[in-house]
Amino acid sequence: MRLYVHVPYCVSKCAYCGFYSEAAVPSPDFAGNLLSELSLRIGVPESGIESVYIGGGTPSVLGPDAFLRAARGICDFFGAAPPEFSVEVNPADVTERLAAAFAEAGVTRVSLGAQSFLSSELSFLGRRHSPDETVSAVEKFRSAGIENVGLDLIAGVPGFGGEMFMLSVSRALSLSPAHLSVYVLSIEKGSKFGRMGIVPPPDDEVMDQMIAASSAAERAGLVRYEISNFARPGCECNYNVAVWRGEDYAGIGPSAFSRLGRLRRRNLPDVKSWSSACRRGLPPPCEEEIVSSVEDWRERRSTSVRLLREGFVPPENASPAVLRNLERSGLIRSRADAQDSASRAYVLTMRGAEVADAVAEELFF
Numbered sequence: 001m002r003l004y005v006h007v008p009y010c011v012s013k014c015a016y017c018g019f020y021s022e023a024a025v026p027s028p029d030f031a032g033n034l035l036s037e038l039s040l041r042i043g044v045p046e047s048g049i050e051s052v053y054i055g056g057g058t059p060s061v062l063g064p065d066a067f068l069r070a071a072r073g074i075c076d077f078f079g080a081a082p083p084e085f086s087v088e089v090n091p092a093d094v095t096e097r098l099a100a101a102f103a104e105a106g107v108t109r110v111s112l113g114a115q116s117f118l119s120s121e122l123s124f125l126g127r128r129h130s131p132d133e134t135v136s137a138v139e140k141f142r143s144a145g146i147e148n149v150g151l152d153l154i155a156g157v158p159g160f161g162g163e164m165f166m167l168s169v170s171r172a173l174s175l176s177p178a179h180l181s182v183y184v185l186s187i188e189k190g191s192k193f194g195r196m197g198i199v200p201p202p203d204d205e206v207m208d209q210m211i212a213a214s215s216a217a218e219r220a221g222l223v224r225y226e227i228s229n230f231a232r233p234g235c236e237c238n239y240n241v242a243v244w245r246g247e248d249y250a251g252i253g254p255s256a257f258s259r260l261g262r263l264r265r266r267n268l269p270d271v272k273s274w275s276s277a278c279r280r281g282l283p284p285p286c287e288e289e290i291v292s293s294v295e296d297w298r299e300r301r302s303t304s305v306r307l308l309r310e311g312f313v314p315p316e317n318a319s320p321a322v323l324r325n326l327e328r329s330g331l332i333r334s335r336a337d338a339q340d341s342a343s344r345a346y347v348l349t350m351r352g353a354e355v356a357d358a359v360a361e362e363l364f365f
């Protein structure tokens, strides 16, 4: 089983962000409430835990003690620490004590929200950390014994294109990360940027940035295994790969999403009602839906298009003409030469990776 844990707190709101999070200090009973939801939702675990992913929000704002309490409770619940235990971290929160608590809790990989190595860009984005704090956070986790340290960067920031973006990519690669994620800036409607009417750069410009980042990461020995993700062999995020492959996962915490068979469940994005239900031993308020088997199949299979190393199997009824057209346009290539071609037939090209949603739409919907 795979578990996602949502920590809904952030010290302040980034200018582009539309995710659910509260700009508040974490409640002291947050870890206890999480563990209460875990046993309510899952009951007696039928299998061991393969991976845990703690995201947010900002999980690192929990601090060492509450984090350790939550992490130990999750491992005790499943009877062992998961082979892969990932946590998202803001570089500004990292102290030697926090890094030591992560190591003690069995965390195997951390994803540092570096976003940029330019102070002016971090300030434009409303981030609260500095480039030096990112460098120092990498060192602290490595000293604590956590080797799989990843860095996240943002492409497509208005006013910080081309050479400025590549300065951040080079600086990130100079730290020899085990993993690198490069996300394209998405300006959410309810965000400060959305309200200010800030518009992203043209698609071509962003595509050029992604292609340049991809080439630089591959020259540095990282493999692009998913549209936005690069890793040294063996350092991929197995939790995310499983989700893109279409496997099940359970989510706990305010606004967390679960996919379990044909059930889709989203906890309401409201810390107050979530905490109050957990404290009383009740399932937190949520929206649930049983999707049709066709919808279930489409959702699970269409995300496999994102997997650039494994590739994807087109639907059995895919039109040969559509496949030929995508191949001739240079967006997908056949994996007929690969040993596992029987199960994984096509892979997106570098150009195809930049329009993956359109390719998935054409093939699966």
Ligand code: SF4
Pocket: 009, 010, 012, 013, 014, 017, 018, 019, 021, 056, 057, 058
């Ligand atoms: S981008 Fe991340 S850190 Fe910033 S407000 Fe959103 S959830 Fe919090």
